[in-house]
Amino acid sequence: MISSVLAVELAYWQQTTLRVIGGLVAILLPAGGLVYVYLFKMMSFMQSRLGPMEAGPYGSMQLLAEVGKFLQKEDIIPTKADRFVFLGAPFVVLLSTFLLLLVVPFGPDAWFVDLDTGIYFAMAVSSISVIGILMAGWGSSSKYSLLGGIRAAGQLIAYELPMILAVLGVVIQAGTLNMNEIVFAQANGEIFGWGGIGNPYIITQFVGFMLFLVAIQAELTQPPFDMPVAESELVAGYMTEYSGLRFLLFFIGEFATAGVFSAIAAVLFLGGWYVPFLAPEHNLYNVLGPLVLMAKIFGVAGLIFWFRFTYPRFREDQLQRLAWKFLIPIALVNIVATGVLKVVF
Amino acid sequence: MVVTCHTLHVGGFNCLSVRSLFVSDFLRSYLTVAIFGGVAVALVGVLLGLGSFLRPSKPNATKNMAYESGVDPVGDMWSQSNIRYYVFALLFVLFDVEAVFIFPWAQRLETYGYFGLVEMAIFIFILVLGLAYAWRKGMLKWV
Structure with missing residues (x-):
């Protein structure tokens, strides 16, 4: 990571310490940024209002004020709740988000863990959050929570399949599961023999990209897929009984996951840390790469939040129909088509 | 060592x-x-x-009650829920296991060539048959 930029050799524990600090920054910075830029400001402007303006210039310190507020709130645990399960749920949800971030490369050498199974590992750990959400729904011992938790589980498992199948198209094209090698495959790729801008897979895998965007929207339980937390039907779904800091942890988890999923989409479809006209082996990428990837994260997240603020909520039956009758068949056709094109050409 | x-x-x-x-x-x-x-x-x-x-900590019995729109909660919270979710869970397990099989194939497709392509086409065809069967039986409908 840092070692090759500064040309110093670091022991394993030193590297790991740096990576952990980098990881905390890489997960909290986009999460905070997304909340401010999109949730506070873009949503407000779309609704013809200003949003937070008091805390700091243009309300930019609003998030810190919110954290300060939540820190002082009383921690209410329902008497009838299953204490262990209730208290454990936020840990599981945030654990899933953290492990998901691990495989995202921020530069040729600036990675957290260079797993050969890369994207496969990411798909595996992303489903841990289902367990956390079910724990929250079950442990709260509230009817709204239970309904919300079961709805969320049904939704998350239904949309995990289109997500996995959409990723498979990229894996076929790149011929590797390793995230960094997927970036290199895009950087060194050619479009009909012209390698000027590489071959970002959004061009050849456009169907896969759209499937992936829809699936992560559902995985994040954001509108139009927000039935698990539908405030007009279920109060706050599986989060109903959580107050103060524990609620904030779910909230952070949601936006951190939005950032990490955007990063994964950016790596798979937009070329990750690579920018055209600069060879991917260039050493500059260890500094430039994180900034480029951050810009792409905000680009993809912009799309996600735009959908969030624009579309009304689906009905529960429409949601399952969309996943099983439209997205999964399309994804299967996409896999076969990609395979045929890969072998024939 | x-x-x-x-x-x-x-x-x-x-x-x-x-x-x-x-x-x-x-x-x-x-x-x-x-x-x-x-x-x-x-x-x-x-x-x-x-x-x-x-944070303050001033618990009392009313505050620690489960939320049910302001009235006292009725009955047991851990009640039975609708069976419609279980069919989707079964289908999910089916498709997830199948996705696990596709991953190694997708990675090595270039080596396998036409042989691998035909193999996987048969595999996905059988899978689609399963989905079509569930569809035909009305399992994908939200009842």
């Missing part, structure tokens, strides 16, 4: 760090995964611990 210093050039790591115990790159990366998992749990714990110094 104790190995001498000059035999070790594991991924450019410093020799000092792995002197006493030989750990392969593969296991080492999963050690990093475990460390990150520990950090995530610790971060949540520290945040909640920090909050416990700042």
Whole structure:
């Protein structure tokens, strides 16, 4: 990571310490940024209002004020709740988000863990959050929570399949599961023999990209897929009984996951840390790469939040129909088509 | 296992760090995964611990009751829920296991060529038959 930029050799524990600090920054910075830029400001402007303006210039310190507020709130645990399960749920949800971030490369050498199974590992750990959400729904011992938790589980498992199948198209094209090698495959790729801008897979895998965007929207339980937390039907779904800091942890988890999923989409479809006209082996990428990837994260997240603020909520039956009758068949056709094109050409 | 210093050039790591115990790159990366998992749990714990110094704690029976739109909760919370969710769970398991099979194929497709393509086409065809069967039987309908 840092070692090759500064040309110093670091022991394993030193590297790991740096990576952990980098990881905390890489997960909290986009999460905070997304909340401010999109949730506070873009949503407000779309609704013809200003949003937070008091805390700091243009309300930019609003998030810190919110954290300060939540820190002082009383921690209410329902008497009838299953204490262990209730208290454990936020840990599981945030654990899933953290492990998901691990495989995202921020530069040729600036990675957290260079797993050969890369994207496969990411798909595996992303489903841990289902367990956390079910724990929250079950442990709260509230009817709204239970309904919300079961709805969320049904939704998350239904949309995990289109997500996995959409990723498979990229894996076929790149011929590797390793995230960094997927970036290199895009950087060194050619479009009909012209390698000027590489071959970002959004061009050849456009169907896969759209499937992936829809699936992560559902995985994040954001509108139009927000039935698990539908405030007009279920109060706050599986989060109903959580107050103060524990609620904030779910909230952070949601936006951190939005950032990490955007990063994964950016790596798979937009070329990750690579920018055209600069060879991917260039050493500059260890500094430039994180900034480029951050810009792409905000680009993809912009799309996600735009959908969030624009579309009304689906009905529960429409949601399952969309996943099983439209997205999964399309994804299967996409896999076969990609395979045929890969072998024939 | 104790190995001498000059035999070790594991991924450019410093020799000092792995002197006493030989750990392969593969296991080492999963050690990093475990460390990150520990950090995530610790971060949540520290945040909640920090909050416990700042927040008030005045529990009472009414406040600790489960929320049910302002009235006293009725009946048992852990009641039976609708069976419609279980069919989707079964279908999910089916398709998830199948996705696990497709991943190694997708990675090595270039080597397998036409042989692999035909194999996977048959595999996906059988799978689509299963989905079509469930569809025909009305299992994908939200009843």
